[in-house]
Amino acid sequence: MPVHSRRRGSSRGKILDLIRSTGPVSRVELSEMTGLTQATVSTSVRDLLRDGLVSETGRGESTGGKPRTTLEINPASRLGIGLHIGRDYTTYIVADLAGTVIGRLRVPGVGDAEPEPAVARMASDVDQLLTGLDVDRSAVVGIGVATPGPINRDAGAIMGAPALAHWTGFPIAATLSRATGFDCTFDNDATAAAIGEFWLGATGDYNTYASVYMGAGIGVGIVIDGTIYHGKQANVGELGHITVDAMGPTCSCGNVGCVELFAGPRSVIDAARAAVERGELEMEFTGTITTDLARIADLAVHGDATASALFTRSAEYLAAAVVSMVNLIDVQLVVLAGSAFQTVGSLYARTIAERLDERAFARAVQRVDVRMSVNGTDAAALGAATLVLQDTLSPRSLASITLA
């Protein structure tokens, strides 16, 4: 926990975020932009200078009087580590205060490993990554951990995620924090990916968007007016578990007719296995979701009609869920991220865009944009890294701040 008080921390954070987003800026301009008194701004800036987060760099435009000293962010002064835990892959990202990736590591995921040794391994991975990068460890503000949901954010634990059922209740954040000595924050991977999209620049001028994340499952991160929407316990955005067939089969999550049963990677692989058994498709399966899905996608893009049809069906069902989501929360942009979109992302993007144009409730008022992620496989880890940096900046807000 930061030593400064919450109130002080947050006005300081807002000023820092404003310096970061609008960069070289004077104290007077900061005062004008925030509506805070010049004395308040000066106190915060003095703290930021002392802590090395910003530097005085050059002189701004004079308005007649004496020239103004301007302030800039000092990117290397703070580093955030992002850790995206998955069944198939685990990804580490080290990012600086400007959101620039300065280190990256991708290793096999936790699979069926027990939590205790798996987390010990992660601590060792973090240590090796930092050693290899030769960075100042005192600049590291913490580790942002992103995992599939549902999670208990306060407890830093996964709570009954279908793909990681044996991790339920295990205190990941606390264990990793003890092993590494770094503070750990904890978040849903789809939420982290949505933040990553913002830092990667995929969201452009949009400040209200949904980032659909399809890895082994389907989730969505929601950003509203530039602010991450966490819900009450960060169990927001379970897009894969909205019902698209109310009279359909029961899902492993307990709900019925979930879209994941019709559109998720597992459902595509199951359908491919059935097609192989019927002799309509020729391929070998590895048992790893990401790899098997990529193999089917390869067949599809090389013209196999059976493989193609599997993705067409998946895309149609996913589009139905996305239209429902847009009708419910009225976003301007849908970003598609995650390994499942790597090969056949354009098919999904096209289908979803078409269905939104035909079926979204408010299509007469506004069009919803659909884009592929700039770097779909790293988005969650980068988002997690920026989440800990974000806590240094302004809690929960992505965009530059107006005190409004």
Next chain:
Amino acid sequence: MPVHSRRRGSSRGKILDLIRSTGPVSRVELSEMTGLTQATVSTSVRDLLRDGLVSETGRGESTGGKPRTTLEINPASRLGIGLHIGRDYTTYIVADLAGTVIGRLRVPGVGDAEPEPAVARMASDVDQLLTGLDVDRSAVVGIGVATPGPINRDAGAIMGAPALAHWTGFPIAATLSRATGFDCTFDNDATAAAIGEFWLGATGDYNTYASVYMGAGIGVGIVIDGTIYHGKQANVGELGHITVDAMGPTCSCGNVGCVELFAGPRSVIDAARAAVERGELEMEFTGTITTDLARIADLAVHGDATASALFTRSAEYLAAAVVSMVNLIDVQLVVLAGSAFQTVGSLYARTIAERLDERAFARAVQRVDVRMSVNGTDAAALGAATLVLQDTLSPRSLASITLA
């Protein structure tokens, strides 16, 4: 538009909202609560006193020095008019700055009437209501208009709502403003109802909730961390048009398998007509949705198994949509409001609560509460009235303010 600047208006608004929600409160306490300087607080308070919005009332607790003058809201200093336009009923509410209803009028809805004469009639209704109440018209800050969606909020117009298709594009807000001389704000009725629930006290300590509104259609108003979620064009919360059967029939909205086709009042009435034709149900239809639905509900609560089954089916489908919504946006509370819940609301509340307990993705982490609205038929109009008052207070924020 208020004459004061946006920035000044908003810090003033925050102080006013804080006085309203915590009052009697001293200037020093306001300064401590907001983190604003005492000089800034004093300036805002002087403005508020001058405009009659607050009064100095008595003395607060002394902390050793001289006693502090405390401030209280002056409820009657500002009045808001709420106008909920519906096909079957149109409701008018006059509320004061404390959210107290001081006047109410309910008249037949617009049905198939042309927009121009219908809005002229509304202006005349507003005039008669104010005359009857004998209130100071200069205290009226404006009219909050709530209509079914989709809407174009900026244009103050309905855009292709199935129940009011012939109103598409008609500038309701501008026309009503010209006819009455009052400023008009414009919002989705489900959103307005969600605000009404807050002022009616139905939401208790919850600050993240969804208010499901079922009149002729099905919508939902979403409040996140005490802030109304408007989406980008206020076309949020079209719960009735989320897909519960991706292979189902096309809805009049253009989407497929919408929950409104299986759970909405129209679908219940259509099913009742079919049951009458089959000789399984005995009743007469008026052609008015609200009345016909109430008749079927009466039969159901008096033990008619066929009528009961119609609502059981409707409740099951609505529950599927609500579970999807909760999985997507992680709210703590679902409030049921609107005329359709008047007689058989408890059946819906029970079914939805049971399905949330059995099926919600994060049920292991937290339970979602389900409640009936305190005053389901007035919620949208009251919410619309408080919306214009809210603009006088702090834009878009319902709860007392922390400057964060």
